Amino acid sequence: MKKINVGIVGLGRMGLTHAENIVERIPEAVLVAVCSFVDEELQMAKTKLGVEKAYTSFENMLLDAEIDAVVIASPSGLHGEHIRLAMKKGLHVFCEKPIGVEVEDIERTIEVVEGYPKQIFHLGFMRRYDKSYQYAKQKVDNGEIGDLTLIRCYGIDPASELGNFVQFATNSKSGGLFADMAIHDIDLVRWFSGKEVKRVWAIGKNTAYPELDDLGDLETGASMMQLEDNTMALLVAGRNATHGYHVETELIGTKGMLRIAQEPEKNHVSIFNNQGVVRPTSQHFSERFKEAFFREMKEFILCIQDGKQPGVTVYDGLESTVIANACQESVDTGKMVEISK
Template identity: 50%
Template sequence: MEKVKVGIVGLGRLGRQHAENLAFRIPHCELTAICSVVEEEVWEVQSKWKIPYGYTTYEEMLKNKELDAIFIASPSGFHCNQIQLALEAGFHVFSEKPLGLYLEEAIDVEKAVKAHPNQVFMLGFMRRYDKSYLAAKEKIDRGEIGDPIFIRCYGLDPAAKIESFLQFAEANYSGGLFIDMAIHDLDLARWYLGTEGKEVWAIGGGYERKEFDALQDAETGAAMVRFENNAIGVFLAGRNCAHGYHIETEIIGTKGSLRIGTVPERNQVVLFNELGAVQECVDGFLERFEQAYRSEVEEFISCILEGRKPAVTVQDGVESTRLGYACKESFEKRELVKNKAHTGIV
């Protein structure tokens, strides 16, 4: 196999970026088919980029035997079913996070992946492929901060996008703040600390936009997690960040600490004027993690060509969903919740 032929489903904001990477930036890869329920999107991309096949029905795309792999960038609620259908059809599969909106369906996907051991499955936790987050992981593994005992994560989306976030929540596509947004930070915590969450306390609400309260979702929410090894995690996620897109992570160990993204600077330019020293901030996840989105897909294609499995596994998706769902449950019930992974409950 000289090139991996890929079909992508979902041409929204992130799907379009992934499609462009697959078509023009990923070595040994060919974007052969695109699929969207929006016919105009399919026609536009297919004609502009000269993509051989275009579909408005996912099941029809799966009948295309020229394809080697399926890339899933559809809304979160479709991921589980589409993953299982693609695996059953014999394809390698990459799916954007989250694995699923509900724990039960995430476990079903785990079973499906294990039933197809000769196919590559990879989940889009792209921060693991960001150079800064990778460098922090390497330092932790080398013992440069001792044993990591505390992690603090901020995941704040720009206030300028709050209307689109609200529409996304109203359509029930996201699974809520902790599943949609905080899941990246929950995965990072598991990765950095090397352990699973045990207990969760989550709070939040609609502060600027009360509509989130009516949806039982949070515009801004926070969770405190006690991990199995007694390490502490504090996670803040929000939809209303005035200065832009702010992703920040701090890990404190017994012998030192690390911080990533403390200032979400767009570049190294500093403007000095009557406002003081001003730095522009990144305005969204596509800009901040442009390199990481490309690197994770390069890894997926390499795994297919080399016959190996990626480091991000389906179990990472299940366990992050467990923890995210525990946060969601704690927020909705307003009480301390045991992570189901540690109670024997499925």
């Protein structure tokens, strides 16, 4: 079968993970081109990853490089424009979350994606590709915990990453805590329940990092949601987990409960020392979801080869941003926000 030639835009924290996976672990694809504003990243892609073509302009990469597909790992505010340009060029597109930060922009993107049904579009909600989440989803779908009553999610970045985040959010629009972080949990709530959110109430506080006030962002936010069938969801998103990268999900059903990653364990090792019994924790998204990032990219490439669309769609992108923006509106206004259909 023909190998898929890929170009990637964005070689930062996320783009590098995708680039390495394509080069090192996906023999069905070849990373032929990269695009970034940062010279050192482009040099590194040439010397360490063996990529032949490097660009500082996305449009030039699309015009010049002979690629079948693009991976978009540029800042969130650029995703819509990059998806639309690539689709119109006849390319398959994998885009990191969120699909966009503004609803009108996403609607324009959907119109374009719908115009090219033979091209693959895949959105990077990688938790759906994590084996533990897939195991839990199967149990929920089999009815093993009965009807869902409540979903509780924690998604808290390590405090050690705050410097990187401040840089990221200063350089370009992140969409705020809910669109940037809680969006993974919003997607999980929709995925596990198969239902849409009808209203949200959200609050937030900047205690450990008041400097986030200047960025108009939150250090920690919490959101309470009601789904269309009255299932409840409680989300905590934050940027100040001093112990590492804390992603935990709980599903409460009428016949039982499921917890995924109750502790963000790094491995199976326990250290017995003068601190007591210490369980090391995973420190970064690229560590905790290493396999999920690989599996979603492999799925993208195989979908191109097989000519079938993946499970995570533009519509999942739109809904998750609508809900995230409703959470932000609720924080800003202090009111519960109804999500109109």
